[in-house]
Amino acid sequence: MKIRGGQPRGRRLQLGVRGRDGGAISALNINRTGAPMSGSEPLDRAASSLVPPTGGKTRAKDSFDPIRHQLLTGAILLATTIVALFSSGAVLAVCGAALAAVHWLSGRRWARAIEKAREEKRFLDEQLIQSQKLAAIGELSAGIGHEINNPIAIIGQEAEWMRHLLQEEPGKTEEISDSLREIVRQVERCRDITQKLLNFARKMEPVFQGVDVNRLVDDMAKLVEKEAKLRSIRVIRIFQSDLPALFTDxxxxxxxxxxxxxNAMHAVGEKGAITITTSASGRDFVNIVVSDTGCGIPKENLGRIFDPFFTTKPQGQGTGLGLSMCHGIMDRLGGRISVSSEVGKGSSFSLALPADK
Amino acid sequence: MEKFRVLVVDDEIDFLETIVKRLQKRGLDATGVDSGVKALKLLEGEHFDVVILDVKMPGMDGLDTLKEMKRKRPFMEVIMLTGHASVESGMQGIQFGAFDYVMKPANLDELMEKMTQAYERKTLHEERKSSGRSGAAGSVRG
Incomplete structure (x- = not known):
């Protein structure tokens, strides 16, 4: 393959790998592969140089080894768009999914190849989202079944017992009313779950209003403070005073x-600290971070804590909807929620909300 | 400031009478009742923009009253008033649609500010509903 109109004149050949967010994430020297393809000579001499593409962030090199391997051996690349840029403006595009071809292209053909790769990526993304949705629905149904089944079992048992009492020992009204109380309690529990699910499903559009973030966070801190004090948990506030304006619900x-x-209170239990931090990242985002000195979250659970019905609390103490609700809300507010945690040291939940510009 | 209708629900009569008077003095159309049941009854025939609702009341408590109010008047905003803060009741209240929590003794300026914001929210909600376009009432400065 020869390059027409875009012979690489530069000494260094860069290979940028486009990350999921669309930005280049690193560079890889491909001159050995590139040279025969391009038919250009000087590349071999630039063998040792590895230059990150401008504006791209360099990630750990090892994450590219499989790609390098595939590239060198001519194997099929999966779902990755790789673009090499030359000082001349020529571009090497390796287009995704089913690809087998490596194109040396320039100008319009390059654009077409990229567009094709993007289409493939979109298609794959959609498929992935679809399968993730199905998996989530499966888990959700299992969760609902599980959560509702327990109270129903108790209700059945109590009703059975009441029938027995009414037939055999109708004088035991105290015991009958005990059973009734329990039934009411369990119905309440079911209602709580369905209420949460309804809130979940209801796509009520948020109403955006001007918000003083520090005030809002401080108000919520006040709600937990008294209980925290009783349990020797310190609530520490680190608020940035000049936060950008925030319009949110x-x-x-x-x-x-x-x-x-x-959650932080639960994680700490007794004796410890909860730190609430507010800050701004530039003028674009307002961050709220809640950190605790609690038990932490094991690595294997970190990926699942935002899933509906995922809980590590004992039966009946948590529905496992809290964090998934938070996740859903943050999505609707145009923000993000993320977590970092270390077992035995504590967890830290970060909220990022787009500032009003 | 726009004059909006406020309903205060609290079983402590002394507090109730004082706060209603003070809110009226600040130019609000304020009414007070001393129980959740009375509040719900009043809502059958009357319209309010914002409710100040005590969490702890004998008989029908604040949370039950809140649930019932939100069922009847989903756009009416409710601010919960609480003497002793509890995480659990706070979580429930907000989940059932309370706009905010205010700790007793309530600072009147703070309460006014929160009520104004609650009223703004109600207006935005209704505007959006009547315009029929979701998101039409996006960010409006208050």
Whole structure:
């Protein structure tokens, strides 16, 4: 393959790998492969140089080894768009999914190849989302079944017992009313779950209002403070005073913050600290971070904590909907929630909300 | 400031009378009742923009009243008033649609500010509903 109109004149040949966010994430020297393809000579002499593409972030090199291997051996590359840029403006595009061809292209053909790769990526992304959705629905149904089944079993048992009492020992009204109380309690529990699910499903559009983030966070901190004091948990506030204006849905944000504080209290149990930090990343984002000195989250659970019904709390103590609700709310607010945690040291939940510009 | 209708629900009569008077003095159309049941009854025939609702009341408590109010008037905003903060009741209240929590003794300025914001939210909600376009009432400065 020869390059027409775009012979690489530069000494260094870069190979950028486009990350999921569309940005180049690193560079890889491919001159050995590139040279025969391009038919250009000087490349071999530039063998040792590895230059990250401008503006790209360099990630750990080892993540590219499989790609390098595939490239060198001519194996099929999967779902990755790789673009090599030359000082002349010529581009090497290796297009995704089913690809087998390595194109040396320039100008319009390059654009076409990229567009094709993007289409493939979109298709694969959609498929992935679809399968993730199906998996989530499966888990959700299992969760609902499990959560509702327990109270139903108790209700059945109590009703059975009441029938027995009424037939055999109708005088034991005290015991009958005990059973009734339990039934009411369990129905309440079911209602709580369905209520949460309804809130979950209801795609009520957020109402955006101007919010003083520090005030809002401080109000929620006050709600937990008294209980925290009783359990020797210190609530530390580190607030940035000059936060950019934020337009968001106040009750929804309160719900998220309070949920995180409640989780932090649970994680700490007794004696420890909860630190609430507010800050701004430039003028674009306002961050709220809730960190605790609690038990931490094992690595294997970290990927699942935002899944509906995932809980590590004992039966009946948590529905496993809190964090998935937070995740859903943050999506609707145009923000993000993320977590970092270390077992035995604590967890840290970060919220990032787009600032009003 | 726009005059909006406020309903205060609290079983402590002394507190109730004082706060209603003070809110009226600040130019609000304020009414007070001393129980959840009375509040719900009043809502059958009357319209309010914002409710200040005590969490702890004998008989029908604040949370039950809140649930019922939100069922009847989903756009009416409710601010919970609480003497002793509890995480659990806070979580429930907000989950059932309370706009905010205010700790007793309530600072009147703070309460006014929160009520104004709650009223703004109600207006935005209704505007959006009547315009029929979701997101139409996006960010409006308050």
């Amino acid at each position: 106040p009750p929804l944000l309160r719900q998220v913050v309070l949920n995180l504080l409640n």
